[in-house]
Amino acid sequence: xxxxxxxxxxxxxxxxxxxxxxxxxxxxxxxxxxxxxxxxxxxxxxxxxxxxxxxxxxxxxxxxxxxxxxxxxxxxxxxxxxxxxxxxxxxxxxxxxxxxxxxxxxxxxxxxxxxxxxxxxxxxxxxxxxxxxxxxxxxxxxxxxxxxxxxxxxxxxxxxxxxxxxxxxxxxxxxxxxxxxxxxxxxxxxxxxxxxxxxxxxxxxxxxxxxxxxxxxxxxxxxxxxxxxxxxxxxxxxxxxxxxxxxxxxxxxxxxxxxxxxxxxxxxxxxxxxxxxxxxxxxxxxxxxxxxxxxxxx
Amino acid sequence: xxxxxxxxxxxxxxxxxxxxxxxxxxxxxxxxxxxxxxxxxxxxxxxxxxxxxxxxxxxxxxxxxxxxxxxxxxxxxxxxxxxxxxxxxxxxxxxxxxxxxxxxxxxxxxxxxxxxxxxxxxxxxxxxxxxxxxxxxxxxxxxxxxxxxxxxxxxxxxxxxxxxxxxxxxxxxxxxxxxxxxxxxxxxxxxxxxxxxxxxxxxxxxxxxxxxxxxxxxxxxxxxxxxxxxxxxxxxxxxxxxxxxxxxxxxxxxxxxxxxxxxxxxxxxxxxxxxxxxxxxxxxxxxxxxxxxxxxxxxxxxxxxxxxxxxxxxxxxxxxxxxxxxxxxxxxxxxxxxxxxxxxxxxxxxxxxxxxxxxxxxxxxxxxxxxxxxxxxxxxxxxxxxxxxxxxxxxxxxxxxxxxxxxxxxxxxxxxxxxxxxxxxxxxxxxxxxxxxxxxxxxxxxxxxxxxxxxxxxxxxxxxxxxxxxxxxxxxxxxxxxxxxxxxxxxxxxxxxxxxxxxxxxxxxxxxxxxxxxxxxxxxxxxxxxxxxxxxxxxxxxxxxxxxxxxxxxxxxxxxxxxxxxxxxxxxxxxxxxxxxxxxxxxxxxxxxxxxxxxxxxxxxxxxxxxxxxxxxx
Numbered sequence: 001x002x003x004x005x006x007x008x009x010x011x012x013x014x015x016x017x018x019x020x021x022x023x024x025x026x027x028x029x030x031x032x033x034x035x036x037x038x039x040x041x042x043x044x045x046x047x048x049x050x051x052x053x054x055x056x057x058x059x060x061x062x063x064x065x066x067x068x069x070x071x072x073x074x075x076x077x078x079x080x081x082x083x084x085x086x087x088x089x090x091x092x093x094x095x096x097x098x099x100x101x102x103x104x105x106x107x108x109x110x111x112x113x114x115x116x117x118x119x120x121x122x123x124x125x126x127x128x129x130x131x132x133x134x135x136x137x138x139x140x141x142x143x144x145x146x147x148x149x150x151x152x153x154x155x156x157x158x159x160x161x162x163x164x165x166x167x168x169x170x171x172x173x174x175x176x177x178x179x180x181x182x183x184x185x186x187x188x189x190x191x192x193x194x195x196x197x198x199x200x201x202x203x204x205x206x207x208x209x210x211x212x213x214x215x216x217x218x219x220x221x222x223x224x225x226x227x228x229x230x231x232x233x234x235x236x237x238x239x240x241x242x243x244x245x246x247x248x249x250x251x252x253x254x255x256x257x258x259x260x261x262x263x264x265x266x267x268x269x270x271x272x273x274x275x276x277x278x279x280x281x282x283x284x285x286x287x288x289x290x291x292x293x294x295x296x297x298x
Numbered sequence: 299x300x301x302x303x304x305x306x307x308x309x310x311x312x313x314x315x316x317x318x319x320x321x322x323x324x325x326x327x328x329x330x331x332x333x334x335x336x337x338x339x340x341x342x343x344x345x346x347x348x349x350x351x352x353x354x355x356x357x358x359x360x361x362x363x364x365x366x367x368x369x370x371x372x373x374x375x376x377x378x379x380x381x382x383x384x385x386x387x388x389x390x391x392x393x394x395x396x397x398x399x400x401x402x403x404x405x406x407x408x409x410x411x412x413x414x415x416x417x418x419x420x421x422x423x424x425x426x427x428x429x430x431x432x433x434x435x436x437x438x439x440x441x442x443x444x445x446x447x448x449x450x451x452x453x454x455x456x457x458x459x460x461x462x463x464x465x466x467x468x469x470x471x472x473x474x475x476x477x478x479x480x481x482x483x484x485x486x487x488x489x490x491x492x493x494x495x496x497x498x499x500x501x502x503x504x505x506x507x508x509x510x511x512x513x514x515x516x517x518x519x520x521x522x523x524x525x526x527x528x529x530x531x532x533x534x535x536x537x538x539x540x541x542x543x544x545x546x547x548x549x550x551x552x553x554x555x556x557x558x559x560x561x562x563x564x565x566x567x568x569x570x571x572x573x574x575x576x577x578x579x580x581x582x583x584x585x586x587x588x589x590x591x592x593x594x595x596x597x598x599x600x601x602x603x604x605x606x607x608x609x610x611x612x613x614x615x616x617x618x619x620x621x622x623x624x625x626x627x628x629x630x631x632x633x634x635x636x637x638x639x640x641x642x643x644x645x646x647x648x649x650x651x652x653x654x655x656x657x658x659x660x661x662x663x664x665x666x667x668x669x670x671x672x673x674x675x676x677x678x679x680x681x682x683x684x685x686x687x688x689x690x691x692x693x694x695x696x697x698x699x700x701x702x703x704x705x706x707x708x709x710x711x712x713x714x715x716x717x718x719x720x721x722x723x724x725x726x727x728x729x730x731x732x733x734x735x736x737x738x739x740x741x742x743x744x745x746x747x748x749x750x751x752x753x754x755x756x757x758x759x760x761x762x763x764x765x766x767x768x769x770x771x772x773x774x775x776x777x778x779x780x781x782x783x784x785x786x787x788x789x790x791x792x793x794x795x796x797x798x799x800x801x802x803x804x805x806x807x808x809x810x811x812x813x814x815x816x817x818x819x820x821x822x823x824x825x826x827x828x829x830x831x832x833x834x835x836x837x838x839x840x841x842x843x844x845x846x847x848x849x850x851x852x853x854x855x856x857x858x859x860x861x862x863x864x865x866x867x868x869x870x871x872x873x874x875x876x877x878x879x880x881x882x883x884x885x886x887x888x889x890x891x892x893x894x895x896x897x898x899x900x901x902x903x904x905x906x907x908x909x910x911x912x913x914x915x916x
Contacts, residue, residue, distance in 0.1 A: 003371055007688050009360040088687055147683050148676040158679075159654030162686045163646075164465040181687065182680035211651065211687050212412075214359040233361030248684075249694030263378070270699040271741035274692055292355075292692045 002237045003275070005296040007247075008085050009214050011236030012296055013179070014191060015083040019229040020220065021067065022204065023076045024093065027056055032075055038066045042095070042202040042222040046075050061095035061204030063222040080229045082198075082221040084191060086141070088182065089207030089217025090154050090161065091175030094138040097200050098221075112137050117205050117219075119195045121187035124176070129153045133174040139205040141195070141219060143187035144180045164210050175207040177217040185253050188245065190297075194221075236296045243298035244279060246289055255297065256281035262288070321780045323349075323394050324403040325373075325384070326772035327588065328599055329365055329410040332356055332625040332650050332689045333735065335768050336372040338380065338401070339776070339787050346783040348791035350379045351767050355690045356410055357584075364584035365410060390591050406589070406596040407775035409438060409624060411582045413598075413645040414574040415466055417444035419494060420474035421486040422531065422556075429556040430474060431718025433530075433563040436631065437571055438578075438598030440645035442466055447496045460500055468525060469577040471497065471547075472570070473539060475531015475555060487535040491542035498525060498546035524548040526573060530566045531555050574598060593779040600629035603733065604641055605774025606788055607631040613789070616728035619721065620770055621710055621750065623736045625650025625689060628709040632721045635728075642719035647709045649702055649736055651689050653682035656708050667890050668704035668752070670901045671697050692739075699741065703749055706736045710753035726859055727756040731793065733765035740764075743876045744837075744908035747797045751880075755888050757804050758859025762797035762875070798840065798875025799848075804886035805856045809833045813883040814858060815851040820844070821871075828881075832856075833900075835907040836881040840874030848872050848879075856883075877908065 005011070010018065026032065030049035034040055040060040047058040064079020099116030101107075107128045112118070112135025120128060124142035126149040132140050133153075151158050153176075160166040179187050204220040238244070238258060246254045249269055256279040266276035266288050274290040281287060323340035337351040352375035357368040373384050383399040385391060391400025418430070418441050434441065445459050452460060471494055476486060502524050526549040529539055536552040543550055553565035575595055579585055589596065599622070607620040611633035619640075620631040626648045632640035646655040656665065662675040681701050685691055693699040714722050730750050740746045747762050769792040777784035803813050812829040818840060819825050826846075830836045840846055847868055854863040872879070884904070891897040905911075 003354060004357070004362050004367075006355055006357065006359070006362060006690055011361040088683070146676055147680040151679075157658065158683055159657055159686060162683065163654055164467075165462060167461070182684055209687070211689065236361055247688065248691055248698075252694075268692070268694060270693040270695055272693065272699065272739045274739070290692060290694065292690050293694055 002239065003291055005236045005238055005244075005294055007087070007295060008236070009216060010083065010085065010232055011234035012298070013085050013188075014194065014297075015230065015232060015234060017080055017223055017227055017230050018083055018232050019078065019080055020062070020083060021076055021078040022062055022093075022220070023068075023074045024058055024061065025074050026058055026072060029072060030056070030058065032069050032071055034060075034066045034069065034075060036066055036069055039225065040064060040066055040077050040079075042204070046077075059095040059202070061093065061202065061222075062220055063225055079225075080223045080227045081204075082194070082223060084179070084194065084219045084221070086177035086179045086217040086219070089175065089177035089209050090150065090156075090158070091139070091207035093204060093206045094175045095202060095204050096138045097202050098195055098198055099137070100196070100199060107131060111135075117141060117203055119192070121192045123184045123186075124178070125149065126153055129174065129176065137174065139175040139177070139207075141177050141179065141205065144178050144183050144185040145176070147182045150176065150182075162209055162211055164212065175205050177205060177207050177219060180253065181247075183252075188253075188255070238277065238291055238294055238296060242296055244294045245297050246279070246293055247295050248293040249289070251281070251287055251289060252293075254279075254281050254283075254287075256287075258294070259286065266290075321402045321783060323401040324405060324776060324780055324783060325390070325401045326405045326769070326776045327369060327407070327592075328602070328768070328772045328775075329356055329369070329406070329408040329582075329585075329588070329596075330599065330624060331410050331412065331627070334365070334368040334372055335772065336369065336376060337767065337769055337772055338376050338382075338384070339783055345790070346780075346786040348767055348769065348787055350376045351769070352376045352379065353768075358410055358582055364587075365582055366584040366587045369588065392591060403779050404588075404592045405594065405772065405776040405779050406592040407599045407602040407772050408579065408582070408585070408596045409599040409627060409771075410585075411578055412626060413438045413440040413643075414470070414570065414578040415440045415442065415468045416470050416472045416570070417442055417463070417466070417468045417497070418472040418474060419444035420472075420490050420529075420531070421476040422474040425476075426474055426556050428718065429558065429563065430472075430566075433556060433566040434570055435567075435639060435641040435718075436601050436604040437567065438574060438600050438627075438643070438645070439570060441472065442468075444471060444493070444497060446493055447500065449496065450500070463497070464501065468501070468523075470526045470528060470573055473527060473529040473531070475529065475535045487531075488538055488542075491539045494527060494539070495542045495546055498527075498543060501525060502546070526551070526577065528553070528566070528569050528573065571601075594775075597775050597778065599624075599771040600627075600631065600641070600643055602774030603629055603771045604631040604633075604639065605777050606770045606784075606792065607731070608633045608639060609777070609785060609788055610729070610731070610793075611635060612637070613785075614729070617724055617726060618729040618731065619724065619727055619754065620731045620733060621737075621754070622734040622771055623706045623709050624648045624652070624734055626652045628652070628713040630710065630713050630719075630721055632724055634724070640719075640721045640724060642713045642716060642721040644709065644713040644716050647712045649685075649705050649709060651686045652709065653705050654686050656705055656712065657682055659712055660708050665701070665704045665708050667897065668707055668901070669700055670898050670905070671700055673697065673701065702736065703745060706749050707753045710749070714754065725756075726758040727754065727760045729761045729763060730754055730756065731763045731765055731770060733768055733770040735768070737764050738766050738768045742910050743795065743797055744905070744910045747800070747877055747880065748905065748908060748910070751800065751802070751882055752888060755886055756800065756802050757857075757886055758802060760800045760802065762800055762877075762880075763793045764795040764797060765792050766795050767791060796842075796873070796875035798877045798879050799872050800880040800882060801850065801858060802882040802886070803852060803856045803858055805852075805862055806885050807832045807853045807855055811853070813853055813856045814881065816879075816881055817849040817851070818846040818879070819849070820846045830881045830883050832883050833885070834883055835904045836883075837877060837908055838879040838881065840872070840879040842874055842876055844874040845871035846874075880908070
């Protein structure tokens with residue numbers, strides 16, 4: 001009997017190297033600069049539009065081969081990338097270098113990297129989001145945020161966005177992705193380390209989130225041409241020996257190894273019977289956790 | 299035979315139900331939107347009984363985009379529980395073998411994929427809305443109004459209308475002809491026809507496909523659909539509509555005009571039921587594999603629940619309401635002793651991803667009013683949004699559990715008082731049956747009783763029953779292929795946990811004064827007499843299965859279902875349940891104090907009266 005962690009379309013929040021195709025929408029009237037089968041690099045301008053307000057450029061965001069060009073509409077690129085999926089996001093696709101804020105500076109005065117995607121491993125405050133937007137950053141990848149503050153920032157009812165009835169991306173210039181979700185959660189250390197190793201690399205960030213149609217936010221970190229992709233979907237079975245993270249409850253954010261699947265439902269901290277597993281946490285303790293509160297990490 | 303039963307029977311006919319000789323065992327499968335429930339029933343000493351049940355997450359999206367995977371997981375759990383082999387190499391063994399392996403039949407109910415989403419329009423849409431709701435009662439259908447669309451190119455307002463309509467991901471268009479001929483006329487139907495044709499053209503454009511940034515997952519795109527059109531009305535108006543949609547619609551079906559008689563409502567019910575089968579269920583990955591082993595076409599879970607409730611109401615000659623709070627939708631199925639069928643559905647409000655719809659419909663304060671633990675709006679919204687993002691999550695702390703129950707109350711109230719519902723006025727409500735995950739997993743049965751009481755607000759004497767095995771939403775489907783088996787299991791196993799009789803008074807005397815004196819006279823001569831004060835809940839000592847004669851002596855202004863001040867004495871003994879006997883003198887409609895501290899104190903008192911721990915362990 002196998003049960004699965006089902007919240008990530010690829011099986012896990014991080015896919016180190018997978019083959020992806022992404023359609024880069026072009027502004028109406030934009031002129032594509034790439035041709036079919038051409039190799040694109042992430043920072044490459046693939047289309048441009050001149051208008052009364054100046055020149056608008058669209059960059060590839062992804063290293064790979066151009067597999068479709070629809071003049072005035074879109075360019076589709078296929079390549080191998082590291083994919084990190086968030087649990088929630090807002091905003092459409094943006095391209096920019098991964099940037100980090102200097103430590104110890106107040107968010108009210110910290111310099112904002114114009115055109116960059118800010119990686120912020122803690123809870124993103126409304127101040128940070130507003131400063132990032134006004135300072136010219138194109139995206140923020142954070143551990144978590146308050147729902148009301150994110151709704152205040154986007155001026156949207158997020159439940160309506162998740163159900164597909166409202167789209168906030170037209171109204172805001174900043175794309176946001178939260179790796180851990182709502183509340184006050186620090187970004188998983190392994191994911192943050194992955195970002196720090198790729199500091200300055202151009203990434204493609206998408207915040208679109210519609211769980212009913214399985215649309216999740218993601219950031220793509222390009223890999224060199226020729227990198228061999230891993231097969232997908234990744235194994236997401238919750239089996240003994242699996243590396244897991246706890247997504248809800250008093251242990252939310254904890255990481256560990258699944259050591260035993262209980263044959264019968266166990267009483268959860270909420271006092272309900274639910275299928276559960278014994279997890280050996282990284283701090284050495286063992287805890288019983290509901291299967292519904294586990295993500296597969298490795 | 300009511301609409302729901304007819305729909306089930308009709309689906310069975312269309313589904314080319316296989317002849318099933320003596321069925322010794324059957325597997326009932328209910329593919330819910332978040333969890334798949336499976337029950338094995340079989341003959342035990344010449345009666346059909348529940349043998350085992352299990353559930354597993356429903357698997358319809360990547361990385362496990364095949365509903366059969368979740369079904370296999372649940373079947374594996376039943377095999378482990380019973381030691382009986384049901385499948386080999388991933389295939390169900392059918393029929394049952396001499397060694398007991400396999401099953402003879404498979405029944406399939408589903409709510410996965412959501413309701414059939416219909417856009418309604420036409421000259422009779424407003425005038426006939428009550429009849430439309432009756433005709434579609436018992437079906438898993440969401441009806442939304444189709445806006446009037448000007449000719450393209452669309453201005454900003456038009457584009458917004460198109461985007462919002464696309465976001466509904468409609469499955470079809472329902473055109474309602476004029477009522478009794480009064481509003482029909484060539485102009486009315488021709489204007490409708492033009493609008494429908496324009497919408498069909500607009501929705502067919504594959505907007506989703508071209509805009510999706512991620513072509514890797516086809517399910518993420520919402521490619522344009524060629525929608526079917528169903529028309530109900532006089533035959534003369536069908537022709538111009540058929541002409542307008544020809545070549546644009548996937549199909550066009552015309553049924554007769556709606557009228558109050560059941561016979562005139564049935565054709566539309568059958569047409570929409572068929573549409574659910576051929577369109578809404580079409581998108582579910584792997585469902586065709588389940589269809590191939592099922593003995594009849596799948597029916598919607600609410601249709602299945604409706605069948606069971608109708609059966610129970612007829613069998614016991616009582617007014618019965620079944621309440622199923624799902625993750626994405628909430629279904630109430632009511633049936634009266636004289637055969638009237640009263641369904642009420644909220645197709646998008648539930649205690650999983652459906653929490654978003656509840657928040658939008660009633661607002662956070664309406665949900666928060668049921669909380670005793672200090673919870674602010676941000677925390678509530680974060681919980682609801684997280685449940686939308688992680689559909690398989692369950693409450694993981696006492697606080698989250700209390701939020702879950704608060705949402706459940708509002709989900710039931712939304713369905714109860716929703717458009718087309720005739721259930722809110724049902725009195726007396728003899729039996730309230732709670733089914734579905736919320737009720738099956740309650741930490742304390744009193745929690746379930748309180749949810750039902752707070753949401754349904756029954757008056758008079760009501761028996762509260764829990765379907766802890768979550769069978770009710772499967773048995774209607776089983777009844778299509780094995781009626782006797784379904785009936786026997788419904789009687790024996792679908793009502794396994796009687797919570798007890800509940801006396802609900804209405805009318806008011808000043809707070810704290812006696813509202814009703816309750817007297818219980820036991821067979822051994824013991825008596826228990828208790829005055830229950832206004833504004834309270836009381837739990838009387840009548841043990842599970844214990845019987846006593848009940849007498850009620852209300853205050854002059856208080857009604858126990860017979861009129862203000864009228865006393866009642868039961869001619870037959872009543873039987874105690876898991877909670878004994880409950881008395882609710884909180885009044886109708888139930889009103890909570892507006893001051894937070896007073897409200898929390900009142901809620902805590904009520905819970906403590908029923909034996910529920912309050913505070914962080916609530």
